[in-house]
Amino acid sequence: xxxxxxxxxxxxxxxxxxxxxxxxxxxxxxxxxxxxxxxxxxxxxxxxxxxxxxxxxxxxxxxxxxxxxxxxxxxxxxxxxxxxxxxxxxxxxxxxxxxxxxxxxxxxxxxxxxxxxxxxxxxxxxxxxxxxxxxxxxxxxxxxxxxxxxxxxxxxxxxxxxxxxxxxxxxxxxxxxxxxxxxxxxxxxxxxxxxxxxxxxxxxxxxxxxxxxxxxxxxxxxxxxxxxxxxxxxxxxxxxxxxxxxxxxxxxxxxxxxxxxxxxxxxxxxxxxxxxxxxxxxxxxxxxxxxxxxxxxxxxxxxxxxxxxxxxxxxxxxxxxxxxxxxxxxxxxxxxxxxxxxxxxxxxxxxxxxxxxxxxxxxxxxxxxxxxxxxxxxxxxxxxxxxxxxxxxxxx
Amino acid sequence: xxxxxxxxxxxxxxxxxxxxxxxxxxxxxxxxxxxxxxxxxxxxxxxxxxxxxxxxxxxxxxxxxxxxxxxxxxxxxxxxxxxxxxxxxxxxxxxxxxxxxxxxxxxxxxxxxxxxxxxxxxxxxxxxxxxxxxxxxxxxxxxxxxxxxxxxxxxxxxxxxxxxxxxxxxxxxxxxxxxxxxxxxx
Numbered sequence: 001x002x003x004x005x006x007x008x009x010x011x012x013x014x015x016x017x018x019x020x021x022x023x024x025x026x027x028x029x030x031x032x033x034x035x036x037x038x039x040x041x042x043x044x045x046x047x048x049x050x051x052x053x054x055x056x057x058x059x060x061x062x063x064x065x066x067x068x069x070x071x072x073x074x075x076x077x078x079x080x081x082x083x084x085x086x087x088x089x090x091x092x093x094x095x096x097x098x099x100x101x102x103x104x105x106x107x108x109x110x111x112x113x114x115x116x117x118x119x120x121x122x123x124x125x126x127x128x129x130x131x132x133x134x135x136x137x138x139x140x141x142x143x144x145x146x147x148x149x150x151x152x153x154x155x156x157x158x159x160x161x162x163x164x165x166x167x168x169x170x171x172x173x174x175x176x177x178x179x180x181x182x183x184x185x186x187x188x189x190x191x192x193x194x195x196x197x198x199x200x201x202x203x204x205x206x207x208x209x210x211x212x213x214x215x216x217x218x219x220x221x222x223x224x225x226x227x228x229x230x231x232x233x234x235x236x237x238x239x240x241x242x243x244x245x246x247x248x249x250x251x252x253x254x255x256x257x258x259x260x261x262x263x264x265x266x267x268x269x270x271x272x273x274x275x276x277x278x279x280x281x282x283x284x285x286x287x288x289x290x291x292x293x294x295x296x297x298x299x300x301x302x303x304x305x306x307x308x309x310x311x312x313x314x315x316x317x318x319x320x321x322x323x324x325x326x327x328x329x330x331x332x333x334x335x336x337x338x339x340x341x342x343x344x345x346x347x348x349x350x351x352x353x354x355x356x357x358x359x360x361x362x363x364x365x366x367x368x369x370x371x372x373x374x375x376x377x378x379x380x381x382x383x384x385x386x387x388x389x390x391x392x393x394x395x396x
Numbered sequence: 397x398x399x400x401x402x403x404x405x406x407x408x409x410x411x412x413x414x415x416x417x418x419x420x421x422x423x424x425x426x427x428x429x430x431x432x433x434x435x436x437x438x439x440x441x442x443x444x445x446x447x448x449x450x451x452x453x454x455x456x457x458x459x460x461x462x463x464x465x466x467x468x469x470x471x472x473x474x475x476x477x478x479x480x481x482x483x484x485x486x487x488x489x490x491x492x493x494x495x496x497x498x499x500x501x502x503x504x505x506x507x508x509x510x511x512x513x514x515x516x517x518x519x520x521x522x523x524x525x526x527x528x529x530x531x532x533x534x535x536x537x538x539x540x541x542x543x544x545x546x547x548x549x550x551x552x553x554x555x556x557x558x559x560x561x562x563x564x565x566x567x568x569x570x571x572x573x574x575x576x577x578x579x580x581x582x
Contacts, residue, residue: 010568019564048575051523052542054516058454059543061420065450068421073428240562241534241569301531302577 007031007038008359012045156336157209157243159193159394160281160313188215190395194279194318194331195219195247197388198264198354199365200257202249205350206317206392207332208238211245214394219249221390222284229253230393237357242303242349243332246357247392260368261384262319264347265326269305271295277309277331277344278382279318280391287382288315290342292328297343298335305329307342317392320344325373325381402426405471412460424453427472430501431479438483438497448486452478455513469504477503481510526577534570541567 005027014020015028032039191214195206204219211217220230231251238245269275269292276289290309297304307320311334320329329344358364373381403422411419428449435445455478459465467474480503487494527535533555540546540554552563 010572013568013571014564017564045571045575047519048523048571048578049542051516051519052538054458055520055524056543056545057458058520061454061457062450064417064420065424065453068424069428069446069450072425239569241566241573297531299532300529302529303531 006360006362008356009038009041012042015042016046016049157207157333158311158313158316158331159191159207159210161189161191188395190393192280192314193316193392193394194314195390195392196278196317196319196327197257197260197390198246198350199367200259201366202254202256203236203365204233204247204249204390205319205330205353206245206247207330207345208240208243208245209332210317210392211235211247211394212238212240214396216395217247218393219247219390220393221387237353237360239349239353242345242353244330244345244350244353246353257388259372260388261372262321262325262327262381262388263368263371264351265322265328268346268348269295269320269322269328273322273328275307275309275320275322275328276378276382277311277315277318277320278386278389279311279315279331281312281314283391285386285389285391293341301343303349304332304343304345307344308340309342310340311342315342319385319389321381321385323378325371325376325385405467408471409460409467412457420453420457423471424449427475430472430476434476434479434497434499434501435483437499438487440483444483444486448479448482449475451482455509458513458516459509473502473504474506476501477506478510481506522578522581523574525581526574529581530570530574530577533566534573537563537567537570538574 005024007024007028011020011024011028015025020028032042191210193206193210195204195210197203198205214235217233217235218230219233220228222228231249231254233247233249233251236246236248271292271294273292274289275292276287278285278287280286281288288309288311290307292305293308294306296302297306305320305328307329311331315331316333318331319327320331322328327350328347330347330350331342331344333343335341335343354365354367373384376384403419403426408419408423408426412423431449431452432442432445435448436442440448452475456471456475469477480497480499484494484497487497527538530538537551537555540551541548546554548560548563548567551567552558552560555563555566557563557566
């Protein structure tokens with residue numbers, strides 16, 4: 001087995017797209033032969049790609065058949081209106097969405113119209129959907145929501161701009177929360193947010209939107225005598241999907257932190273759980289208590305939790321702890337215009353990111369193993385945790 | 397429908413295999429009245445007849461696309477048998493006492509095809525449910541790629557990524573996530 005080339009499971013999709021570099025193909029195929037588990041992954045992957053194309057073909061065929069049917073036999077009066085409406089409620093996610101703000105519903109509707117016009121025949125797709133649902137199958141092929149619109153409808157990330165100048169594109173023309181930072185601006189801006197240690201030897205987690213495209217990155221902390229010290233750092237892995245980034249301190253003055261007293265939850269959080277976060281909405285660390293109010297984020301986002309928590313700019317990237325002092329999520333944003341509603345990335349995605357980094361680089365980070373604070377009072381917990389929560393300063 | 401200008405089975409099958417719309421239309425209209433009669437004679441409605449028939453056509457269509465599929469009976473008999481199976485199962489679900497349909501036509505055993513179809517349906521349902529739950533931006537990226545067949549460049553533009561490579565990387569991660577979710581869906 002040639003072990004010098006590392007094949008990760010992200011390479012499977014690359015392989016099927018024909019995007020895997022030549023030198024990796026041989027190693028990939030060898031791994032399939034030698035690694036039964038990997039071979040199974042690849043088979044399942046292939047099956048899912050096949051299934052996705054079947055879904056697509058069925059959709060097209062159903063539309064064609066509806067067209068034919070209407071042409072030949074006319075429209076069938078709907079005998080089961082309750083099923084028709086049931087289309088939305090067949091899908092648990094849809095119920096949730098219907099309870100969200102009007103803005104979001106409106107965006108959804110307009111997206112659907114645009115997408116159908118652009119991509120599919122004009123025939124009633126809803127009829128096709130209803131048709132298959134009556135036979136006990138789920139046939140939901142909702143059109144994608146545009147991330148740009150989702151952003152406009154109520155999501156705001158929480159990094160704080162230190163510079164006084166307002167960028168021209170910041171308010172009215174704001175179309176996308178990623179996009180708006182990519183707009184070339186000649187003046188560099190300093191943003192402030194939060195990061196926390198996930199290993200004692202200089203590895204931190206924060207939000208990707210905090211550090212994305214930054215030219216300079218510093219982690220700062222206050223020493224016991226109240227002085228600020230800062231460390232140069234760089235992004236070593238990021239994921240725009242979960243909006244998380246792994247940051248490493250690259251500064252000779254940095255000495256290992258003590259053993260982390262907190263751990264990462266393996267179970268995640270449940271609705272109704274009390275939680276708190278530590279972060280830098282001002283130039284000092286601030287504790288903010290709250291509750292997990294939903295196990296999904298904005299628009300049914302399953303990568304996130306919704307929080308009843310008053311969050312502010314600067315809180316981005318802060319750890320969310322449960323009462324045992326385990327990290328259950330990472331703050332990423334809040335609902336724009338709806339005070340007290342925040343969003344945080346589930347801890348699984350942070351663990352995924354760490355794991356990805358570890359496998360890609362064949363190293364193990366010194367993650368905490370034992371929770372030393374689970375039976376302590378919150379005041380005590382915070383005293384132990386606060387030295388591991390840093391301020392991030394990103395220059396973009 | 398034993399009209400004289402009925403298109404022969406081989407021609408229809410070839411047309412189906414090629415996805416020829418006219419052939420699909422010919423096949424559709426050639427046999428719909430038969431299935432409609434069956435469903436309506438067995439307490440089904442007009443629109444239920446249509447649903448059953450369309451699912452039947454999907455079974456036939458997908459089988460025809462499979463290599464080595466060999467129709468051992470007439471299309472008419474095959475469609476009738478599959479429709480019969482689908483409707484009988486649906487009726488049993490509604491009225492558990494149902495034992496058989498009230499019909500007199502000849503049908504063949506299509507249980508194997510039907511079971512395969514059901515199994516596939518379960519898989520597809522899971523994927524669609526997972527796609528519903530996956531959240532953004534994955535849902536958009538995967539939909540654009542797999543259903544709308546957009547290029548990665550087009551997807552990058554739509555999603556506001558700086559280049560196609562970014563979009564590709566997102567797609568790899570999204571696919572991985574979809575796979576995980578599919579396993580979790582009950």
